[in-house]
Amino acid sequence: MPLAFVQSRSVDAGGSSSSALAFTSTVTAGSLLTMVFRIGTTTDTITGVSDDKGNTYTRAFYVSAPDPGNVSSHSVYYAMNAVAGATTVTVTLVDATASVRWAMHEYSGAATSAALDQVSGRENTTASTTVDTANVTTTLANELLFVSGTFFGATPSAGTNYTARESLATRLFTEDRIVSSTLTTNGAFTVSASITSTCAITTFKAFVVSGPLRSRGPSYAVRRAASY
């Protein structure tokens, strides 16, 4: 199964000590699940990400953004080799006074272990209409490039070669790109106003079938030639 986007969804839960969100469709066994959180405070308030299928979520990225134009924190979590079935994800927070906005995504065809390859992210403290990260270099040919950003008060548009997935309340944006050759690139998208922001790129490896290669035997041409 090749790497592919399956579904996504997002929610603005306001100030909450926990928020739950269900995937639109049943999650397929083995999928990669990615979660992006924008919390309206510079404090790392997330105490847990879990779901009702028992998948394990790992944080791939976190940055605190104290800039007055975008006071927030930005986290990316992921779960590999998802259990099949209807899935509701819950985030819990130690502080309910900060607003919680988050997005969930499902991808098929990702590695079911050690899927995370590259991570890069930063707070962009100089106002700009470009939201971006530093470059990363993928190590495998087939990878998912997953980009997320937080900002305040602008409308985002996907970067070149990327596909927009979730755009929430002019504050959170996600996009992705699936590549078939190694490359050095950054995560980037544009916004409608010059603003400060955060941006992260996380890359995930495709599932690779391991094990000994089967011998195919002589080629058809060789077999045909030998028959004469």
Next chain:
Amino acid sequence: MPTIPINPQTLSEGFTSLGPAAVGQAFDHFVLSLDTQAHLDPAVLATLSIEESLDNGATWVFLSSATRPGGVYYADDGSLLTTMSLESSFTPHAPGLQRRTRFGILLIGGGFPTGGGSCEIT
């Protein structure tokens, strides 16, 4: 843009179910909001939740929820928040299905008076 109102009332501890209401295929987004100016006791936990049905109410699936204790809350711009809200999307569906939605307010630890609220569907 259908709007399902939540009347001013004193909410008691426990679950209050609102709806269901029909949601046409043209609509895919909701904003559920509730006046929480009197929800100040941190021992009182409030949860807003929303469900949808694609078979006219025969079966229901959970969509999303938000939970918080009582207290004073501020928006990102520093203004006082007078409501608790939940904003997300419905499931895209094919024509012909009879989609409905219902939402709930779960209070644990006590109740509080509310000026009401609404579920706006766009």
